[in-house]
Amino acid sequence: MMRDVVIVGGSIAAVTAADALRQQGHDGPITIVSDERHAPYVRPPLSKGMLKGTESVDSVFMAPLRADLDFRPKTRARGLDLGRRRVLLEGGEELPYDGxxxxxxxxxxRLGPPEAGELVVRDLDDALRLRESLTTARSVVIVGGGFLGMEIASTARGLGLDVTVVDRDPPLVRQFGAFLAGHMTRAALAAGVRLVHAPDGVRLAGTPATAVLTGDGAPLEADVIVTAAGDLPNVEWLAGSGLGGPGGLLVDERCRVAPGVVAAGDVVTRVSDHTDLPRRSPHWGSAIDQARAAALALxxxxxxPEYRPSPYYWTEQWGLDIKICGRILPGCETHVVTGSMEEGSALLQWTRDGATVAAATVNHRMPVVKLRKLAAAPVPERTTG
Ligand SMILES: Cc1cc2nc3c(=O)[nH]c(=O)nc-3n(C[C@H](O)[C@H](O)[C@H](O)COP(=O)(O)OP(=O)(O)OC[C@H]3O[C@@H](n4cnc5c(N)ncnc54)[C@H](O)[C@@H]3O)c2cc1C
Known part of the structure; x- marks a missing residue:
């Protein structure tokens, strides 16, 4: 019988799981432990509107939590006793759970030790720190040319800073494929960003870091160094329980991990429908969908019902607002359905082996439900590739 539910984490997956449990009629106690000092907030604006200053700090907080949840901020889970069904908290308290x-x-x-002082953007305090630094600095080097790195680059350039982005790979190709990544790269270059290719990787120089060294040793110096080189799943607190590894916490098709244990969000890895290999899908929409599936499975x-991934993610940079449904897989063919990237507004589809696998809007108002349909719809005959 499911009575006590404990949720570890205080962000979108945690809040969605709690809401879904209540909506499904669970009326037992639900305790949410979060090691952050803040009430739950929304992360995507941290590298977009909030960093630019077009969104206020207050606007990033989620709606107040339901009164029937026991939310414990500044509370860190440090261990899990699977056999006794207990979450072990820092400070010694143990929380018994049925689910x-x-x-x-x-x-x-991070690339360096804490004393390197590199900035990152993962939580609200990180974003506030970076915003403050960008308002006083003249130059920034950003390590990582993915979504996050390029969003920060776009904002920093907008603020008039000298911006360098350094990466092992060409920016955004892994996320966007060559066509869209090419347009974004040209937009970045046109805005005056310096893109540095460092196939052998980089390291930080100085304590605190004042430069980034590439493989050939050329120092990229700047007032601010930002690392936007991916994320690591928070699984360390599970060490000793037999659950979780460096790649994340492996779930089954219903987001279950072990008897009475489910997982959702960025911590999760699952076997991909496309590659048969475990992979994470660290996106806001995936965290919500997985949390609902996990609550039902509990x-x-x-x-x-089984969790069916329906990827949806977005980015804002260089004046382009891009929303993508589906997955742009290696070897995909790009189709411009309407508009053009040069005009700054377009509707795109991607196909592989003749089947549509993804669709995107670029500065184009289309409800997400419609975009999802387009991500599985045949490509209209007269399109440009
Ligand atoms: C700057 C930024 C911009 C982003 N932009 C986009 C975007 O445009 N589109 C998109 O789709 N996705 C975006 N994402 C990704 C999206 O925010 C994540 O996929 C989403 O936040 C995942 O939610 P989550 O609840 O799984 O984990 P998280 O948001 O990482 O929250 C986990 C919470 O658990 C807490 N915690 C960790 N360990 C413990 C412990 N042992 N005890 C207690 N608490 C613990 C953490 O402090 C944190 O509060 C962005 C992410 C960032 C950082």
């Missing part, structure tokens, strides 16, 4: 939701998310990967077991 556990692991929603401990991920943290920013209450209904095998009767719960």
């Amino acid at each position: 556990l939701v692991v929603a401990s998310g991920a943290r920013a990967r 209450l209904k077991g095998d009767e719960a």
Whole structure:
């Protein structure tokens, strides 16, 4: 019988799981432990509107939590006793549970030790620190040319800073494919960003870091060094329980991990439908969908529907607002359905082996439900590739 539920993590996966449990009629106690000092907030604006200053700090907080949840901020889970069904908290308290939701998310990967002082953007305090630094600095080097790195680059350039982005790979190709990444790269270059290719990786120089060294040793100096080089799943607190590894916490098709334990969000890795290999999908929409599936699985077991990924993610940079449904897989063909990247507004589809696998809007108002349909719809005949 499911009575006490404990949720570890205080962000979107945790809050969604708690809401879903209540909506499904669970009326037992739900305790949420979060090691952050803040009430739950929304992360995507941290590298977009909030960093630019177009969104206020207050606007990033989620709606107040339901009164029937026991939310404990500044509370860190340090261990899990699977056999006794207890979450062990720092300070010694133990929380017994009948059902556990692991929603401990991920943290920013760092290149240097804490004294290197590199900035990252993972939580609200990180974003406030970076915003403050960008308002006084003249130059910034950003390590990482993915979504996050390029969003920060776009904002920093908008603020008039000298901006360098350094990466092992060409920016955004892994996320966007060559066509869209090419346009974004040209937009970055046109805005005056310096892109540095460092195939052998980089390291930080100085304490605190004042430069980034590439493989050939050329120092990239700047007032501010930001690392935006991916994230690491927060699984360390599970050490000793037999659950979780460096790649994340492996779930089954219903987001279950072990008897009475489910997981959702950035901490999760699952076997991909495309590659048969475990992979994470660290996106806001995936965290919500997985949390709903995990809550149902906790209450209904095998009767719960399987989680069906329906990837949706977005980015804002260089004046382009891009929303993507589906997955742009290696070897995809790009189709411009309407508009053009040069005009700054377009509707795109991607196909592989003749089947549509993804669709995107670029500065184009289309409801997400419609975009999802387009991500599976045949490509209209007269499109440009
Ligand atoms: C700057 C930024 C911009 C982003 N932009 C986008 C975007 O545009 N579109 C998109 O789709 N996605 C975006 N993402 C990704 C999205 O925010 C994540 O996928 C989402 O936040 C994952 O939610 P989560 O609840 O799984 O984990 P998280 O948001 O990582 O939250 C996990 C929580 O658990 C807490 N925690 C960890 N360990 C413990 C412990 N042992 N005890 C107690 N608490 C613990 C953490 O402090 C944190 O509060 C962005 C992420 C960042 C950082």
